[in-house]
Amino acid sequence: MADDILKGRAWRLDHDISTDVLSPGAYAVDPVEVRKLHVLESVVPEFASEVRPGDMIVAGRNFGCGSSRETAAENLRALGVTCIVAESLSRLFMRNAIAVGLPALVCRDAHAAFTQGDEIQVHPGEGRIINVSSGLELEADPLPEEMCRILAAGGILAMLKGQGVA
Amino acid sequence: MNLAERILARAAGRDQVAAGEFVMAEVDLALLHDIFAAQVFDLLREVGVDRVSDPDRTVVVIDHLVPAPSTAAAELHQKIREHVARLGIGAFYDAGRGICHQLLPEQGHIRPGELVVGTDSHTTTYGALGAGGTGIGTSDMVYALATGRLWFRVPETIRFEMTGQLMSGVSWKDVILHLAGRFGSDGAQYRAMEFAGPAVAGADMSSRLTVSNMALEMGAKFGLFAADEVTDAYLRDHGGAGTEPFQPDPDATYEAVHEIALSDLEPQVALPHEVDRVSPVVEVEGITINQAFIGSCTNGRIEDLRAAAEVLAGKHIADGVRLLVAPASQAVLGEALETGVAASLVEAGASILAPGCGPCFGGHGGLLAPGERCIGTHNRNFIGRMGSAQAEIYLASPATVAASALTGHITDPRHLEAPDGR
Numbered sequence: 001m002a003d004d005i006l007k008g009r010a011w012r013l014d015h016d017i018s019t020d021v022l023s024p025g026a027y028a029v030d031p032v033e034v035r036k037l038h039v040l041e042s043v044v045p046e047f048a049s050e051v052r053p054g055d056m057i058v059a060g061r062n063f064g065c066g067s068s069r070e071t072a073a074e075n076l077r078a079l080g081v082t083c084i085v086a087e088s089l090s091r092l093f094m095r096n097a098i099a100v101g102l103p104a105l106v107c108r109d110a111h112a113a114f115t116q117g118d119e120i121q122v123h124p125g126e127g128r129i130i131n132v133s134s135g136l137e138l139e140a141d142p143l144p145e146e147m148c149r150i151l152a153a154g155g156i157l158a159m160l161k162g163q164g165v166a
Numbered sequence: 167m168n169l170a171e172r173i174l175a176r177a178a179g180r181d182q183v184a185a186g187e188f189v190m191a192e193v194d195l196a197l198l199h200d201i202f203a204a205q206v207f208d209l210l211r212e213v214g215v216d217r218v219s220d221p222d223r224t225v226v227v228i229d230h231l232v233p234a235p236s237t238a239a240a241e242l243h244q245k246i247r248e249h250v251a252r253l254g255i256g257a258f259y260d261a262g263r264g265i266c267h268q269l270l271p272e273q274g275h276i277r278p279g280e281l282v283v284g285t286d287s288h289t290t291t292y293g294a295l296g297a298g299g300t301g302i303g304t305s306d307m308v309y310a311l312a313t314g315r316l317w318f319r320v321p322e323t324i325r326f327e328m329t330g331q332l333m334s335g336v337s338w339k340d341v342i343l344h345l346a347g348r349f350g351s352d353g354a355q356y357r358a359m360e361f362a363g364p365a366v367a368g369a370d371m372s373s374r375l376t377v378s379n380m381a382l383e384m385g386a387k388f389g390l391f392a393a394d395e396v397t398d399a400y401l402r403d404h405g406g407a408g409t410e411p412f413q414p415d416p417d418a419t420y421e422a423v424h425e426i427a428l429s430d431l432e433p434q435v436a437l438p439h440e441v442d443r444v445s446p447v448v449e450v451e452g453i454t455i456n457q458a459f460i461g462s463c464t465n466g467r468i469e470d471l472r473a474a475a476e477v478l479a480g481k482h483i484a485d486g487v488r489l490l491v492a493p494a495s496q497a498v499l500g501e502a503l504e505t506g507v508a509a510s511l512v513e514a515g516a517s518i519l520a521p522g523c524g525p526c527f528g529g530h531g532g533l534l535a536p537g538e539r540c541i542g543t544h545n546r547n548f549i550g551r552m553g554s555a556q557a558e559i560y561l562a563s564p565a566t567v568a569a570s571a572l573t574g575h576i577t578d579p580r581h582l583e584a585p586d587g588r
């Protein structure tokens with residue numbers, strides 16, 4: 001996964017998008033089919049119904065701040081989101097995204113370089129981000145090897161199974 | 167090495183580690199609470215593991231949905247109890263015992279220098295005792311329980327040198343709100359915060375727990391205090407054998423060192439809907455409130471209840487205000503009953519909730535309607551956190567919350583005795 005080139009449409013989101021809006025507490029223990037319908041509903045009400053498989057998120061500072069709930073990353077993956085690019089990422093969100101097999105990259109200039117709906121290409125392993133609509137090419141921090149290995153396995157649970165610890 | 171490096175070097179079985187390195191570390195203690203425990207144990211079974219690597223150092227707490235507000239929550243708790251029995255987990259705190267981040271220090275599970283992971287972001291709280299506490303998600307927890315180990319990036323550390331003395335009416339909650347406002351909600355993103363300097367020696371354990379708890383709201387991986395006499399005394403009082411000092415090396419390096427002078431600090435409040443939108447209370451006095459909340463793992467300890475009771479004693483909350491108090495644990499409630507603190511709160515008009523998370527995360531018990539305002543002692547004021555997305559949450563110290571409950575509007579506790587009656 002980390003070696004693939006991802007192509008899709010960019011959803012431009014604001015600063016400080018918290019886990020409370022990515023995975024509202026009221027649906028905390030509901031199955032993912034229910035949870036995913038409420039992603040971002042308090043700030044971008046149309047998101048869950050309009051997002052398409054292959055779409056990516058280009059966010060501002062501190063994306064995924066808040067709680068440890070992995071459902072924040074899992075819900076996005078369940079909606080078909082293939083990558084998160086943000087000016088800065090909450091540590092827990094980044095950890096969880098990698099754990100569920102969703103690449104998450106830090107790129108200081110991405111938020112300003114995209115408008116809603118721009119076509120985007122990302123190479124997570126190299127940290128390369130292209131705004132196809134404007135032609136602008138950006139550099140993100142490349143994902144460390146440890147994270148690439150988890151992504152390549154399809155997430156940390158798949159890796160655990162693969163290691164035969166069980 | 168600084169504290170974070172010392173903690174991760176020990177856990178990784180290395181003499182030396184430096185910021186930026188990735189290490190595979192042995193986990194000393196794992197915490198799960200009722201929102202995620204059943205899911206983690208189910209997943210563990212799904213990947214084919216029918217044990218946890220160290221049942222005596224796995225702690226399970228039912229604290230969020232307490233008492234069970236729905237049949238679904240009750241079933242969730244039932245499942246957790248079954249898993250706990252099946253896996254032979256040593257430390258299990260059932261519904262009503264209290265909030266995880268209160269119970270672990272209070273019941274003697276936390277030791278300086280150790281690495282603690284929890285399926286909860288505020289696991290940073292244990293940094294108050296010099297432990298490397300940090301939150302992880304459910305998949306990472308499955309990995310940690312199955313193998314006893316987990317990967318970590320050694321974080322850069324920002325050191326905060328605290329000097330001076332807090333004015334009366336000002337608490338360490340005000341200090342950490344001030345830091346959040348000054349450095350931002352990502353001011354310590356993916357970093358460790360180390361709290362040091364002469365003022366820290368004067369901070370009791372309750373205050374340190376508040377500060378380390380909210381280090382997370384600045385993005386921190388750890389919020390660390392060195393272990394000193396205060397730590398030693400706390401551990402002896404809570405079933406432990408005390409501790410040796412656990413300090414950073416004299417030649418430790420830091421990404422940044424900030425000096426924070428406390429003497430002029432005034433009571434602070436975080437405004438909706440960001441923890442780093444912080445203002446001195448005096449600048450927003452007069453905003454009316456519907457609900458006041460004293461509790462949570464940030465400020466639900468006996469010291470917090472006592473600070474509120476001192477403000478409220480012999481008075482009554484304003485008409486139109488609901489005051490909710492959720493003690494952080496059964497032991498806290500017991501002490502509040504014994505010392506008369508609970509009576510002062512109830513006589514002033516407070517409702518006492520069961521020890522637990524209560525309204526803090528908007529799960530149940532004290533939710534807000536559209537247009538309502540709540541001032542609370544908890545740690546987050548995100549949009550929709552306590553019910554309606556059209557409600558507003560303000561965060562402050564126990565004294566400020568109590569003062570505001572008395573007047574019905576946001577109030578600096580130092581102004582209560584003012585001759586104009588404010």
Ligand code: SF4
Binds near residue numbers: 526
């Ligand atoms: S009191 Fe609030 S912040 Fe603390 S663990 Fe419970 S829900 Fe989380």
